[in-house]
Amino acid sequence: MRIQLLPSTFDAQGVATLEQRLTCFVIDDCVAVDAGSIAIALNGEQRNTVRDIIVTHPHMDHIASLPIFIDDLYPSLRQPMRIYATEEVIGLLERDVFNWNVYPRFSDLKNDYGPVMEYIPIPIGEPFRVAHLNVVAVPVNHIVPTVGLVVSDAQTSVAFSSDTAETEEFWKIVNEMKGLDALLIEASFPDRLSKLAHVSRHFTPATLGQELKKLTHNGMDIMAVHLKPSYREEIIQQLNALNIPRLKAMEPGRVYEW
Numbered sequence: 096m097r098i099q100l101l102p103s104t105f106d107a108q109g110v111a112t113l114e115q116r117l118t119c120f121v122i123d124d125c126v127a128v129d130a131g132s133i134a135i136a137l138n139g140e141q142r143n144t145v146r147d148i149i150v151t152h153p154h155m156d157h158i159a160s161l162p163i164f165i166d167d168l169y170p171s172l173r174q175p176m177r178i179y180a181t182e183e184v185i186g187l188l189e190r191d192v193f194n195w196n197v198y199p200r201f202s203d204l205k206n207d208y209g210p211v212m213e214y215i216p217i218p219i220g221e222p223f224r225v226a227h228l229n230v231v232a233v234p235v236n237h238i239v240p241t242v243g244l245v246v247s248d249a250q251t252s253v254a255f256s257s258d259t260a261e262t263e264e265f266w267k268i269v270n271e272m273k274g275l276d277a278l279l280i281e282a283s284f285p286d287r288l289s290k291l292a293h294v295s296r297h298f299t300p301a302t303l304g305q306e307l308k309k310l311t312h313n314g315m316d317i318m319a320v321h322l323k324p325s326y327r328e329e330i331i332q333q334l335n336a337l338n339i340p341r342l343k344a345m346e347p348g349r350v351y352e353w
């Protein structure tokens with residue numbers, strides 16, 4: 096499975112920067128997990144192949160350029176953009192984003208080929224199919240309804256925590272997965288901002304270190320994501336000080352293969 100955390104910004108030479116402002120993972124060039132930077136950082140080829148997007152929750156950093164992405168592709172889409180989310184999250188996207196005020200209700204619109212956007216409600220705790228992948232979604236502990244995911248193909252399984260603080264169900268399915276290859280988990284704030292992390296339901300390196308004790312098996316790569324750009328270096332130093340084997344910060348722009 097090839098996974099790329101899309102970059103959010105580029106320097107004057109067009110080179111991706113390491114600061115992660117927006118969240119969008121691309122799996123095997125065809126499935127996206129969240130869509131923060133989808134319209135600004137997919138390459139030309141990926142723009143033609145990504146048609147399945149799983150939205151974990153409706154926070155702006157996870158959906159910022161989703162409306163623009165569909166708008167950009169509007170005349171040329173030969174199949175609808177499929178948006179996978181829980182019923183609750185679909186309701187929030189329709190109420191707050193695709194509501195004819197912030198942006199058009201694309202789910203009501205068609206181009207010459209047919210509908211341009213389709214919602215696919217996802218179950219909780221039951222496997223569902225997205226392109227060639229098997230996915231299980233479970234609720235995590237964030238300030239809006241949010242799901243973590245375990246995504247598998249025939250060979251490989253990868254877990255995505257999405258945005259969360261201390262949680263239980265996610266670890267239950269992660270611990271049940273034999274042969275998990277990678278765990279992509281958030282570490283948003285440095286330890287000195289633990290109060291802010293607590294009220295906004297995110298991890299710091301210290302709380303992440305505690306949380307990782309819930310893992311009952313090891314050997315997988317643990318990639319820290321969602322590092323707030325202003326504190327990136329500080330968070331990385333604190334993550335390194337935890338001395339957890341195979342824990343690293345994921346680099347935006349780089350393609351990882353598991």
Ligand SMILES: [Zn+2]
Nearest residue numbers: 152154237258
């Ligand atoms: Zn969030």
Ligand SMILES: [Zn+2]
Nearest residue numbers: 154156157258
């Ligand atoms: Zn976020």
